[in-house]
Amino acid sequence: MRTILVAMAITAALNAEVIDRIAITIGTRVIPESEIIQSIRLAAFLDGREPDFGAESKRKAAETVISQVLLIQEMDDTRFTVPSMADVIAQWNELIKPRYASDEAYQTELAKRRVTDEEVRLYLQAMIRAVEFIDLRFTRGQQVSSEEIAAYYNKDFRARWEKMNAGKPAPPLEEVSQEIEEWILSAKTDTASEEWLQQARARARIRYREEVFQ
Numbered sequence: 001m002r003t004i005l006v007a008m009a010i011t012a013a014l015n016a017e018v019i020d021r022i023a024i025t026i027g028t029r030v031i032p033e034s035e036i037i038q039s040i041r042l043a044a045f046l047d048g049r050e051p052d053f054g055a056e057s058k059r060k061a062a063e064t065v066i067s068q069v070l071l072i073q074e075m076d077d078t079r080f081t082v083p084s085m086a087d088v089i090a091q092w093n094e095l096i097k098p099r100y101a102s103d104e105a106y107q108t109e110l111a112k113r114r115v116t117d118e119e120v121r122l123y124l125q126a127m128i129r130a131v132e133f134i135d136l137r138f139t140r141g142q143q144v145s146s147e148e149i150a151a152y153y154n155k156d157f158r159a160r161w162e163k164m165n166a167g168k169p170a171p172p173l174e175e176v177s178q179e180i181e182e183w184i185l186s187a188k189t190d191t192a193s194e195e196w197l198q199q200a201r202a203r204a205r206i207r208y209r210e211e212v213f214q
Contacts, residue, residue: 083128138192
């Protein structure tokens with residue numbers, strides 16, 4: 001009987017390893033393969049596309065999860081507020097609800113995608129929190145000079161306009177300066193947040209279990 005029980009325990013352990021292997025460790029934080037898979041499902045659901053569980057897709061999802069973990073650690077360390085459920089519901093009403101004719105259709109799609117309504121709402125909550133944190137941490141305080149706006153207009157805006165509107169004169173700088181300023185500000189925010197993330201990754205002890213991504 002003891003031999004049988006030991007064999008059953010080993011079989012269960014092996015099955016658990018196959019079903020939910022460790023994919024990444026970030027310091028002492030363990031990220032199982034199931035978390036990577038579920039992040040793929042949720043991202044695909046929000047984007048309205050079919051999930052891709054191939055090796056390259058899993059690798060990209062893993063990189064996203066690492067970024068999310070590091071960002072959440074920073075937000076928690078600075079006690080950055082978590083969005084209220086009212087904000088989450090407002091986002092859900094804007095992004096998700098219009099896609100479905102009824103709640104039944106929504107629940108059917110959730111079941112098909114193997115995600116839950118709670119997971120979708122928590123995913124939206126995390127997205128809102130991250131966007132608000134990035135805006136506070138990396139956007140505010142950024143400055144865009146009139147010289148930068150003029151340079152962007154002459155080099156990038158005109159070229160893009162001519163490519164998309166052949167033969168049509170570009171609008172004057174005064175009409176599009178606000179839009180250009182937002183583009184430059186967004187690019188500066190992306191650069192600042194990416195630099196921070198690279199530094200955070202360098203400090204973290206990140207290990208991949210390569211067999212998960214093959």
